[in-house]
Amino acid sequence: MTGVTSHRQRTVRRPELVGLGVLATVGVGLIAIAAEWITGVGATVIAIFLLAALVSVVWTAFVGGLDARRALAPYGLLKPGMLWLCLFFIAPLWSMLEMSLSSKKSRFDFLPSFTWEWGNFQKALTDFAPQFGRSFGYAAAATLLTLAIGYPIAYVIAFRGGRFRSLLLGLVAVPFFTSYLIRTIAWQSLLSDRGPIVGTIDKLGLNAPLEWLHIMNNGRLMNTPAAVIGGLTYNFLPFMILPIYVSLEKVDVKLVDAAMDLYSTVSQAFRRVVFPMSLPGVFAGSLLVFIPAAGDFVNAQFLGSPETTMIGNSIQNQFLVQLNYPLASAMSLVLMAVITASVLVYARFMGTEDIA
Amino acid sequence: MSTRQKTSESQSPRYSRREFLIRSGVVGVGAVSLPAILSACGGGGGSSQATNTLYFENWPGYMDSETVALFKKETGIDFTYTEKFNDNNEYFAKVQPLLAKGKTIKPDLVAPTYWMAARWIQLGWAQKIEMEAIPNAKNLRKDLKSPSWDKNNEYQLPYQTGIAGIAYNASITGRELKSVEDLFDPAFKGQIGMLTEMRDTVGLIAMANGIKLSEISSFDQVASAFDKLEAAKKDGQIRSFTGNDYMDDLSAGNFAACVAWSGDVLQLQAENPDIKFVIPEEGGTSWYDTMLLVEGSQHGEQAAKWMDYIYDPVNAARITATVQYISPVDGVRDELVKLGGETAKLAESPLLFPSDEEIARLQSWGALSETEEAKFDERFATIIGA
Numbered sequence: 001m002t003g004v005t006s007h008r009q010r011t012v013r014r015p016e017l018v019g020l021g022v023l024a025t026v027g028v029g030l031i032a033i034a035a036e037w038i039t040g041v042g043a044t045v046i047a048i049f050l051l052a053a054l055v056s057v058v059w060t061a062f063v064g065g066l067d068a069r070r071a072l073a074p075y076g077l078l079k080p081g082m083l084w085l086c087l088f089f090i091a092p093l094w095s096m097l098e099m100s101l102s103s104k105k106s107r108f109d110f111l112p113s114f115t116w117e118w119g120n121f122q123k124a125l126t127d128f129a130p131q132f133g134r135s136f137g138y139a140a141a142a143t144l145l146t147l148a149i150g151y152p153i154a155y156v157i158a159f160r161g162g163r164f165r166s167l168l169l170g171l172v173a174v175p176f177f178t179s180y181l182i183r184t185i186a187w188q189s190l191l192s193d194r195g196p197i198v199g200t201i202d203k204l205g206l207n208a209p210l211e212w213l214h215i216m217n218n219g220r221l222m223n224t225p226a227a228v229i230g231g232l233t234y235n236f237l238p239f240m241i242l243p244i245y246v247s248l249e250k251v252d253v254k255l256v257d258a259a260m261d262l263y264s265t266v267s268q269a270f271r272r273v274v275f276p277m278s279l280p281g282v283f284a285g286s287l288l289v290f291i292p293a294a295g296d297f298v299n300a301q302f303l304g305s306p307e308t309t310m311i312g313n314s315i316q317n318q319f320l321v322q323l324n325y326p327l328a329s330a331m332s333l334v335l336m337a338v339i340t341a342s343v344l345v346y347a348r349f350m351g352t353e354d355i356a
Numbered sequence: 357m358s359t360r361q362k363t364s365e366s367q368s369p370r371y372s373r374r375e376f377l378i379r380s381g382v383v384g385v386g387a388v389s390l391p392a393i394l395s396a397c398g399g400g401g402g403s404s405q406a407t408n409t410l411y412f413e414n415w416p417g418y419m420d421s422e423t424v425a426l427f428k429k430e431t432g433i434d435f436t437y438t439e440k441f442n443d444n445n446e447y448f449a450k451v452q453p454l455l456a457k458g459k460t461i462k463p464d465l466v467a468p469t470y471w472m473a474a475r476w477i478q479l480g481w482a483q484k485i486e487m488e489a490i491p492n493a494k495n496l497r498k499d500l501k502s503p504s505w506d507k508n509n510e511y512q513l514p515y516q517t518g519i520a521g522i523a524y525n526a527s528i529t530g531r532e533l534k535s536v537e538d539l540f541d542p543a544f545k546g547q548i549g550m551l552t553e554m555r556d557t558v559g560l561i562a563m564a565n566g567i568k569l570s571e572i573s574s575f576d577q578v579a580s581a582f583d584k585l586e587a588a589k590k591d592g593q594i595r596s597f598t599g600n601d602y603m604d605d606l607s608a609g610n611f612a613a614c615v616a617w618s619g620d621v622l623q624l625q626a627e628n629p630d631i632k633f634v635i636p637e638e639g640g641t642s643w644y645d646t647m648l649l650v651e652g653s654q655h656g657e658q659a660a661k662w663m664d665y666i667y668d669p670v671n672a673a674r675i676t677a678t679v680q681y682i683s684p685v686d687g688v689r690d691e692l693v694k695l696g697g698e699t700a701k702l703a704e705s706p707l708l709f710p711s712d713e714e715i716a717r718l719q720s721w722g723a724l725s726e727t728e729e730a731k732f733d734e735r736f737a738t739i740i741g742a
Binding site: 220302 | 360453502592597610740
């Protein structure tokens with residue numbers, strides 16, 4: 001009993017406030033250093049101060065005894081993740097926000113000054129509206145196509161794969177052994193005017209319907225919107241198959257049997273039992289395809305034409321050729337904002353409330 | 357959380373899991389912030405002393421390795437040769453943070469293309485080279501001497517040169533092409549390629565409009581060429597704007613004709629004899645990559661030795677035999693013949709040694725001011741869709 005009393009006597013008041021306070025201070029301090037608000041001697045002082053703050057937590061933990069340690073623990077566990085986010089997510093994002101509201105005195109001015117330049121956002125939205133439109137349109141089309149192609153594949157692997165399951169899954173991932181760029185460039189030769197695909201289409205006489213569907217343009221597939229969407233679909237297909245497979249694999253086949261026992265048809269069993277249970281996979285797959293596809297510039301560059309460029313191409317051009325960092329930052333932020341908003345809407349719609 | 361668990365925890369040895377996590381978290385954060393502190397304390401530092409070294413950052417696949425080894429052996433200079441200069445604009449963006457703040461970069465010599473070299477010189481990122489220490493500089497081809505942005509030849513020597521003209525696939529065009537106007541022939545609708553290198557694409561069209569490239573100083577002078585390009589893109593005459601990858605489109609037959617670089621076509625012809633290259637009758641652009649001494653480099657003496665070495669026609673010929681670009685050094689042709697065998701055949705190539713009459717048709721751009729160049733780049737970006 002005496003041991004417990006002595007612990008109580010050493011208890012520090014409100015240790016959880018110490019934990020929270022230090023977490024917040026260190027977080028803000030790290031952001032300040034990484035975003036270069038404070039540089040040189042100031043940064044050194046701040047860094048030393050942050051170390052001291054952390055030492056004070058340890059001191060609190062030691063002196064405060066068990067209760068203090070218990071109260072501090074959640075903050076200790078939060079610390080690695082939170083500080084990582086501060087340093088590598090919030091600080092860069094803040095720098096980008098600051099840059100997007102800055103203006104340059106001249107083209108080669110490397111350090112644009114912060115001037116609340118809202119014009120950057122206006123320019124991003126007006127001058128690059130077609131590119132934004134194409135990015136989201138192409139990404140949405142690619143997402144639907146990957147879903148249409150990927151769902152049956154995942155279904156077959158999960159339910160009919162048998163002992164070949166692992167092999168089939170491995171085959172889905174095989175394209176990743178080759179570089180993304182090489183895979184895209186390979187499509188150039190497959191789709192070229194004298195390539196195998198256009199040749200087959202010619203032989204089958206499918207030119208006219210494909211032209212009518214606007215998939216072909218003047219007898220060619222390369223450098224059309226269809227080629228860009230096709231490239232995106234091909235490149236991101238595994239990101240759709242794998243999550244759907246994971247959620248389908250967990251579905252107990254007996255549930256389908258049970259549905260059939262209750263006089264449901266095969267399609268009813270699928271629609272009302274299997275499909276709803278695979279929705280988390282569909283949701284994850286859609287995000288994994290849509291988000292990178294909207295920001296992609298490789299497919300538009302190698303398979304597209306001047307009329308099919310996406311926002312990624314424009315951002316790259318603004319950063320590297322025009323050296324217009326403020327405008328490029330504004331464009332990136334608009335892209336992020338639209339993607340975040342559409343993901344939230346989508347999450348609401350899909351009923352996955354953990355995200356929204 | 358049952359009571360039993362609590363008691364078992366209080367009885368655990370001195371290092372509970374919780375404590376361990378707290379401590380490792382502290383150590384982890386310390387490790388993260390320590391380098392920041394150190395770098396903040398360190399300041400600039402690291403000024404390189406004048407050692408007997410030289411660092412040359414060049415374009416990929418652009419050097420003969422024997423020449424590098426021989427140079428090291430003959431001069432005893434510790435020579436570092438890398439191939440990380442991949443793109444003029446990207447490289448500029450990469451080094452700007454250091455050079456704009458007055459710090460220097462690791463390489464002593466870099467290889468920007470002539471218009472980018474002009475920009476480096478304007479910005480004060482290059483230093484003068486001691487030309488007296490380079491006796492072989494006298495071998496520089498006459499047409500490359502005294503560009504408008506380096507009138508006295510103080511800052512740079514060309515490394516390799518090339519020509520932008522028209523390449524076409526004779527099996528598709530079914531006829532010989534001679535003029536830039538052929539690129540706008542409606543018969544080739546959707547089968548024309550252009551380069552994303554603004555100066556080559558717009559340069560050819562401007563010359564066809566009778567504009568002299570070296571006299572261009574403002575955007576308005578060339579606005580007509582941009583309009584023509586934009587109109588051709590809008591009605592689908594131009595299929596795409598490419599970098600080096602136009603070579604695939606040309607040999608696969610996607611392009612009937614395109615704006616192209618002479619050196620690439622030389623390689624393509626080996627596989628596909630239907631591919632032809634022509635310097636348009638209105639004129640072709642001449643481009644060259646320079647060797648530029650970076651401001652702040654302490655190795656001007658070694659750099660001069662290197663330039664002198666590769667301006668010796670014997671060494672220049674060895675490089676030409678490997679990289680197959682047009683050499684800026686006079687006398688290379690005779691040296692190639694002396695080497696004999698397959699190499700001697702290169703001396704006959706009209707793409708490596710254009711006739712004087714063809715060279716007379718070549719033009720290159722002068723320096724553009726910061727604001728004017730921005731107008732050119734922006735308009736061109738809108739046309740190529742970026």
